[in-house]
Amino acid sequence: MLTNDQFIQICNFTQRYLEETAARSEQEWLKSFPRAAEHRWQHTLNVLHNAETILAGEGAPEDVKEIVRVAVILHDISMFVCDHEIHGRVSAEIAEKYLLEEGYPKEFVAKVARAVAEHGTDLGPLSPEEQGKLFSWEGKVVLEADILDKLGASTITDTLLSLGKKDQLGFECRRELANGRAMQRAAFFKDYIWTETGRRLAAQRFGFFLKFLDQLEQEVIDNSMPS
Ligand SMILES: [Fe+2]
Numbered sequence: 001m002l003t004n005d006q007f008i009q010i011c012n013f014t015q016r017y018l019e020e021t022a023a024r025s026e027q028e029w030l031k032s033f034p035r036a037a038e039h040r041w042q043h044t045l046n047v048l049h050n051a052e053t054i055l056a057g058e059g060a061p062e063d064v065k066e067i068v069r070v071a072v073i074l075h076d077i078s079m080f081v082c083d084h085e086i087h088g089r090v091s092a093e094i095a096e097k098y099l100l101e102e103g104y105p106k107e108f109v110a111k112v113a114r115a116v117a118e119h120g121t122d123l124g125p126l127s128p129e130e131q132g133k134l135f136s137w138e139g140k141v142v143l144e145a146d147i148l149d150k151l152g153a154s155t156i157t158d159t160l161l162s163l164g165k166k167d168q169l170g171f172e173c174r175r176e177l178a179n180g181r182a183m184q185r186a187a188f189f190k191d192y193i194w195t196e197t198g199r200r201l202a203a204q205r206f207g208f209f210l211k212f213l214d215q216l217e218q219e220v221i222d223n224s225m226p227s
């Protein structure tokens, strides 16, 4: 059984790894994103919270909870050391090496690594139903919990924060929220959710996103002169 101290140790390892790799990364996008490591850690904690809600809602057994919680903490650890397309696999490799060195059982480590790798799968070629058949249950929960952080108030906040840096006005924010990357991602990913609890949360969060946009449209004028 994983103790609380062990879990915190894994959290500390991951947080430190993100900080150190972001600080020495050569990736261009990081130059305009000095708090990227803190941002990634905040996202990781959000995903953990989502995963814990799903695990509780689905009545997952203790051993499964441990695999999912550890996989969630490590799922984006490679964010600053590789291209995004392969970050699931690279995170899984880092997770596997670290957990084996720390003496965790092979079977546990293999399940964590599988779930971490699965979250980085290129979604799209397969339907949610077909894709779901290929994933472990733990991998599905990690991915759902990750996607839930792209659907609701948190994604609106992140989008507005990044638009604020570009000195955008209210109507430009509304346009970006309605048609930009955040909406495209949310609309695409919201169906890659398999558990009952995850689906309920996804519907609530995406519903909030749409409601927020609707409200913004009622309040923010998109013309430069009264018509
Ligand atoms: Fe990821």
Ligand SMILES: [Fe+2]
Binding pocket: 043, 047, 075, 076, 146
């Ligand atoms: Fe993530």
